[in-house]
Amino acid sequence: MLNTTYENKVLTVFLSGEIDQHTSKNLRMEIDSQTESLRPETLCLDFDNVKFMDSSGIGLIMGRFRQMSLLGGRMKIVNLPENIKRVVYLSGIQTLGVIK
Amino acid sequence: MNTLNTMEIKFPSKSINEGFARSVVSSFILQLDPTINELTDIKTAVSEAVTNCIVHGYEDNAGIIYIKGEIREDNLIVFKIRDKGKGIPDIKKAMEPLFTTGGEERAGLGFAVMESFMDKVKVSSKEGKGTTVTLYKKIIRTNYEKP
Numbered sequence: 255m256l257n258t259t260y261e262n263k264v265l266t267v268f269l270s271g272e273i274d275q276h277t278s279k280n281l282r283m284e285i286d287s288q289t290e291s292l293r294p295e296t297l298c299l300d301f302d303n304v305k306f307m308d309s310s311g312i313g314l315i316m317g318r319f320r321q322m323s324l325l326g327g328r329m330k331i332v333n334l335p336e337n338i339k340r341v342v343y344l345s346g347i348q349t350l351g352v353i354k
Numbered sequence: 355m356n357t358l359n360t361m362e363i364k365f366p367s368k369s370i371n372e373g374f375a376r377s378v379v380s381s382f383i384l385q386l387d388p389t390i391n392e393l394t395d396i397k398t399a400v401s402e403a404v405t406n407c408i409v410h411g412y413e414d415n416a417g418i419i420y421i422k423g424e425i426r427e428d429n430l431i432v433f434k435i436r437d438k439g440k441g442i443p444d445i446k447k448a449m450e451p452l453f454t455t456g457g458e459e460r461a462g463l464g465f466a467v468m469e470s471f472m473d474k475v476k477v478s479s480k481e482g483k484g485t486t487v488t489l490y491k492k493i494i495r496t497n498y499e500k501p
Contacts, residue, residue: 272376274372274373274376274401275369275405275408275409276370278459279369282459306376306394306401308398308401308467309405309460309461309463309464309467310405310460310461312461312463313459313460314459316461317459320458337390337391337394340394340395340470340471341398344463344466344470345461345463
């Protein structure tokens with residue numbers, strides 16, 4: 255189950271554990287169902303407790319970025335741990351200006 | 355070049371086994387006392403290779419994935435990740451960053467991550483027969499004593 259908060263039209267999702275192709279399927283469905291029902295202005299993905307992420311996580315981030323653009327909202331990423339930064343920066347996601 | 359230690363596993367191509375594969379390869383290379391970054395790099399590269407077997411090699415159908423690990427002289431780690439799936443028709447194309455046949459939730463970065471995080475990546479594939487990805491990385495910091 256996802257740990258989330260919704261405050262001032264910001265939906266914050268506290269991701270945790272390992273993000274790979276296996277776990278990203280459920281994360282995608284749960285995040286999309288919440289953004290579709292709440293229609294937040296901003297989707298904030300908090301990576302503080304993420305221990306591992308491979309390129310499936312990049313797909314997850316890019317997919318949610320597209321989803322939020324379609325809904326007319328924004329997305330941001332906070333608390334990226336050091337060991338996950340490398341895979342994120344390799345993807346070029348930082349050029350979208352979503353990493354805070 | 356002498357091989358100092360080896361391991362082999364095989365497991366069904368279920369996505370839950372991506373985490374299992376990462377745990378096994380981490381445990382194997384811990385004897386070389388890698389840095390956290392080295393460990394993360396290798397885990398991530400292996401995760402990409404195993405995901406490719408599941409998503410592309412077997413296209414989410416049942417199959418077996420084989421991993422063979424070696425520790426060679428000079429702290430060189432070699433992992434071979436193999437499937438007997440459909441194979442890659444055009445390896446050069448498959449290795450291009452952002453190219454994917456996996457749909458829009460896939461970033462197309464699997465091989466780019468492997469190449470960036472490892473010292474060398476070798477891919478051999480035959481259509482209808484399967485694919486073998488070989489990953490090489492030298493561990494710089496080590497306390498490993500020869501057995």
